[in-house]
Amino acid sequence: MHQNGRFLHNPAASFLLNKTNNSVLPPLINAFELYSLVRMDNLTTDSNDISYIKEVKKHYNLAQINWNGDPCSPGEYSWEGLICSYPKSNQNPRIIAVNLSTSGLKGGLAISFMNMSSLINLDLSHNNLTGAIPDYLGSLRVLNLSNNQLNGPIPDSVLQGFQAGLLDLRLEGNPLCSKVKDTYCSNKKNTIHIILIAVIVPVVLVSLLVVMCILWKLCWKGKSEDHEDYAMYEEETPLHIDIRRFTYTELKLITNDFQSIIGKGGFGIVYHGTLENGDEVAVKVLMETSIAESKDFLPEVQTLSKVHHKNLVTLQGYCQNKKCLALVYDFMPRGNLQQLLRGDEYSLNWEQRLHIALDAAQGLEYLHELCTPSIVHRDVKTPNILLDNNLVGVISDFGLSRAFNDAHTHISTAAAGTLGYLDPEYHASFQVTVKTDVYSFGIVLLEIITGQSPVVMDPQTVHLPNWVRQKIANGSIHDVVDKKLLDLYDASSLQSVVDLAMNCLENAAINRPTMTEVASRLKVWLPAVSGAPRHTDSMDTEIPRQFRLMISRARNEGISFQSGYTNGISQTSLFSGR
CATH class of the missing domain: 1.10.510.10 (Transferase(Phosphotransferase) domain 1)
Known part of the structure; x- marks a missing residue:
């Protein structure tokens, strides 16, 4: 909500519709719009990149792609198919990669791509592009134009970049490759990769399955021993205080096997839990210790068992196990x-x-x-x-x-x-x-x-x-x-x-x-x-x-x-x- 020149954070709003004095029917609303403020931590995209990518959108009539607003900012809502760089200093984001593979592109290769000075990777494969490749390489390091209808000559700047190892060029599947036998017009590398994958992957998967079976057996054995130990190590002599004593088994139950961690501190880990009556609790656990070794456990239990005030945390109980000490408090949902x-x-x-x-x-x-x-x-x-x-x-x-x-x-x-x-x-x-x-x-x-x-x-x-x-x-x-x-x-x-x-x-x-x-x-x-x-x-x-x-x-x-x-x-x- 916008009020007095500023946006309000999570405001409450109510609306009332009344019929007019001369109306015989109740009021009716068939639509309404809600807008939310999106904070933009990044600066807006470089203005040149914005102009060029919009020219690309117009050139190919990319109405089917949701390209609206700023291409790179905010980062969570960058345009589909774009990768942007976000410099740490006060510099505008730049477009460094464009992937419009299998997007139904027709016509010639848009020169706007080559004018984007930060563009490193361009993938326009599996479209219906025709004509020639522009005679300008720019900052491109990867250019994938495979499986199109390009029939023009390959510019010298592109060939020189490829031969110098500065450009990864892919042109296979285009008419221009019918008379060219160079590697950029061949998919031999892919064939080799496929063969390697077909051989190596099954071997790796089998090995992983064997390792996982071994680890599973070891972990299961370890967990079984731990469960037995924890159940057997309950202290026989309880503390002489008037609050509930939880067993380790009860702690496991109320914390759903210690699934939800809500905090960590010098004492140990704090878990979220729910008691039998539905009350939410925070369970602070110090593992693998004993009361004799813990300097903080006894003072906290003794103090909180004796003090009761609305502005002091309420101690619901404790766990006194030789391998697990724990304190159970009321859960505070708003944190600290x-x-x-x-x-x-x-x-x-x-x-x-x-x-x-x-x-x-x-x-x-x-x-x-x-x-x-x-x-x-x-x-x-x-x-x-x-x-x-x-x-x-x-x-x-x-x-x-x-x-x-x-x-x-x-x-x-x-x-x-x-x-x-x-x-x-x-x-x-x-x-x-x-x-x-x-x-x-x-x-x-x-x-x-x-x-x-x-x-x-x-x-x-x-x-x-x-x-x-x-x-x-x-x-x-x-x-x-x-x-x-x-x-x-x-x-x-x-x-x-x-x-x-x-x-x-x-x-x-x-x-x-x-x-x-x-x-x-x-x-x-x-x-x-x-x-x-x-x-x-x-x-x-x-x-x-x-x-x-x-x-x-x-x-x-x-x-x-x-x-x-x-x-x-x-x-x-x-x-x-x-």
Whole structure:
């Protein structure tokens, strides 16, 4: 849909047909057209190539071939029978090969082919072309004119190219070859190839069948042994936690024999699964290990079995097998925050981003303030913030989490976490506190604002906080905002969130806010309508809502989009901060 000079991404549209006042019949529609925007990542085809290939189309009246639009761009919709080159620099695509074999071509050979300076391969075989071959070779390296009605002489330029080994020429099956015995007029090479294929292929196939039979027997034997081993290696002593324990056999059943991989990480592979009641789950599996060898399995099971919060991932159960450890979580269909921020299929608006930030902050607040003892996550990052269908964020991956009592202000551990998110104070002293998570959350906030990764290439490697500082120092705070937001944000809330992020990134932990303070400050900038559902399926609903807000602005009415929070925000939150 096109609105206000721009295309809307996946908009929702509704149409209503009413009969006229003097009509006795209901309204009738017998056709309608829908157009979709196709993004063209490539430049348009070179203008000369376009002109020449259109001349070819006109010359041969190629109405039966679907040649419309740009010949090479976008690449997924290039013309049938064409092969194009796509230079990496800012150069236009060029046509390098044309295949119009068996296309019913009649008449002479179009000179336009020879004028295409990038054309390397031309196949016009098995047509009804007549006359002579043009006396110009150009950039051609392969010219297949076999099985036509060409009767003219072969130009010297073509013969010289063939004799010098610069041109692969095929002319057999043309009248001009009736008095010529050279190889370009003979199919002896093909005959030899056919004989070789007839001899070699059966031998190769038989050999492959023998090898496949051997491998199949070995694999079947190995699988049978593995299945027996896995069934026999269930730990006899379960963990003393109040969640379901799955057997390896049950995991195989709910994951359909581990068919659908939805993620990979340091712990292992994550599979999609479905429980007996139809609930979708994510099964994170660490293969060929034991509980004694896994440093992350026990902490994550112990942590998630004790914590329960709407913004923390729910652990449905675990598998305790000597050869397979697994965690079974609720499935989050919208993936993780990093994927949504970096992907092209969907763009989060400013309000959605703040909601997700608040969700993550509330999850961390629960771990820090409401758990006894307090829990430090130690690996807060956008890939570990998962999103459900309504874009509600939940903290996941507690393999590095650690708990400590109120009597201790910190715990001493080896440095752990992810590059770009590490608290410099923790990295220097190995003393982890709840403020370690606050620092990492500051990086997450900057990612939400900028859409950039924690380490930016611009053009040299720079840490995201320094990149933000440089951009603001050299221009405006608006220069750091993710371009996908299209300037639809409130300037004052942007400034406040940037300030909050920088506050979280103070070098000294004592100067950073608590997660309770972070959550409180984020709530100030979010609209709320008590009891209203959170509609976040896509911009299908968001764009019409923005349009309604623009209309109602003059009436001083606020329409809320997301809910579940009690602090209001001015209507200007949807409009440009510039």
